[in-house]
Amino acid sequence: MKTLIELFLIFAKVGLFTVGGGYAMIPLITQEIVQRSWLTLEGVIDIIAISEMTPGPFAINSATFIGVRQMGLIGGASSTLGVVMPSFIIVVFIAKYFTKFKDHPVVKSVLSGLRPAVIGLITSSAFMIAKKAFIGEGAGSLLASINWKSLIIFALALAGILKLKIHPAILIILCGVLGVILFAWL
Amino acid sequence: MESSTLKKSLKLFTVFFKIGAFTFGGGLAMIPYIEREIVDKHKWIKSEDIIDIFAIAQSVPGVIAVNSSVFVGYRVAGLLGAFSATLGVVLPSYIIISIIALFLYNFKEYPYVTEAFYGIQAGVAALMCHVVFKLGKSGIKNGYALILAIAAFLAVTFFGIPAIPVLLTAGVLGLVVMTINGRKNKGEENR
Numbered sequence: 268m269k270t271l272i273e274l275f276l277i278f279a280k281v282g283l284f285t286v287g288g289g290y291a292m293i294p295l296i297t298q299e300i301v302q303r304s305w306l307t308l309e310g311v312i313d314i315i316a317i318s319e320m321t322p323g324p325f326a327i328n329s330a331t332f333i334g335v336r337q338m339g340l341i342g343g344a345s346s347t348l349g350v351v352m353p354s355f356i357i358v359v360f361i362a363k364y365f366t367k368f369k370d371h372p373v374v375k376s377v378l379s380g381l382r383p384a385v386i387g388l389i390t391s392s393a394f395m396i397a398k399k400a401f402i403g404e405g406a407g408s409l410l411a412s413i414n415w416k417s418l419i420i421f422a423l424a425l426a427g428i429l430k431l432k433i434h435p436a437i438l439i440i441l442c443g444v445l446g447v448i449l450f451a452w453l
Numbered sequence: 454m455e456s457s458t459l460k461k462s463l464k465l466f467t468v469f470f471k472i473g474a475f476t477f478g479g480g481l482a483m484i485p486y487i488e489r490e491i492v493d494k495h496k497w498i499k500s501e502d503i504i505d506i507f508a509i510a511q512s513v514p515g516v517i518a519v520n521s522s523v524f525v526g527y528r529v530a531g532l533l534g535a536f537s538a539t540l541g542v543v544l545p546s547y548i549i550i551s552i553i554a555l556f557l558y559n560f561k562e563y564p565y566v567t568e569a570f571y572g573i574q575a576g577v578a579a580l581m582c583h584v585v586f587k588l589g590k591s592g593i594k595n596g597y598a599l600i601l602a603i604a605a606f607l608a609v610t611f612f613g614i615p616a617i618p619v620l621l622t623a624g625v626l627g628l629v630v631m632t633i634n635g636r637k638n639k640g641e642e643n644r
Binding site: 282283285316317320321322324328331332335339340347350353354355357358359361362365369372373375378379380381382383385387388389391393394395396397399400416417418420421427428435436439441443444445449451 | 471473474475476477478479480481482484485486489501504505507508509510511512513514515516517518519520523524527528532535536539542543545546547549550551553554555560561564565566567568569570571572573574575576577578579580581582583584585588589592593597598599601602603604605606608609610616617619620622623624625626627628630631632635
């Protein structure tokens with residue numbers, strides 16, 4: 268029971284004190300978890316790798332993982348609930364009042380600056396993902412390290428989105444299959 | 454309780470379950486799904502409003518994916534909607550990660566997992582590029598906005614500046630620019 272509450276509280280703290288989401292949470296999670304020797308540093312790196320290769324937000328994945336490893340399914344539920352709770356309360360509160368204030372001149376002005384910046388951030392995220400997908404870690408010139416197989420999948424996927432309007436979920440499955448065909452069998 | 458709220462909440466749960474089950478690559482990577490399901494298919498929220506929601510989701514504490522799910526859910530169907538969307542987006546992670554943590558700790562070493570992941574990464578890149586163009590078209594309407602978007606992109610991508618200071622600066626800039634413009638317009642009216 269003590270661990271269960273501890274799991275909840277630790278991840279509530281992680282949820283409450285990290286702004287910017289995802290990898291911004293790693294330092295706090297690492298600090299809390301390694302300190303309690305629930306997991307070694309290698310364990311944390313493992314979770315990051317597993318989180319990248321599975322769907323879902325990083326913070327949820329690591330909360331669930333650590334919780335389940337500590338106390339099984341209930342532990343996982345407790346830590347996941349913990350990491351979600353602050354978000355839920357804060358955002359419900361904001362959403363409730365946002366509709367009221369969104370036409371206020373000050374809010375409008377701030378949003379007029381935020382909107383383009385968010386598009387810039389989304390572009391940055393797209394750029395990072397594309398870079399990771401296309402450029403191998405091998406040394407040498409940029410051209411030599413480009414992963415052509417990934418580029419082919421990217422082009423096919425883009426064509427599928429634009430011409431066939433494939434649903435994103437179907438697209439992900441197809442790309443996974445294409446990955447196995449191109450990388451494992453060819 | 455209105456039956457339409459209940460219906461919408463159930464729908465929100467299934468939509469966000471799908472989003473949780475197929476989003477690779479962090480909170481912002483869920484935008485293509487939200488565009489497709491919430492904006493295009495159900496027409497619950499307008500595309501411009503989605504940008505506002507993600508602006509707020511990034512500026513407040515917590516997981517971006519959860520923040521935006523709560524916000525979208527609340528806008529569509531109130532508190533029950535927020536709850537359904539959140540449960541939906543979290544549940545797939547919980548199920549998948551529990552299975553991995555309990556039974557498949559070494560799943561990375563299973564055959565084809567890495568190869569499939571390479572393919573998925575390229576697919577996510579395509580989804581994200583598409584959504585950047587789509588949002589750019591609806592969200593950037595003048596040179597000032599374009600410069601701000603490019604500046605934010607460069608700051609985060611190449612100078613490693615965290616998202617929060619970038620958003621703060623952009624918000625203040627928006628306030629300053631709009632105030633100056635407002636004054637100018639007023640001055641011209643008075644003349």
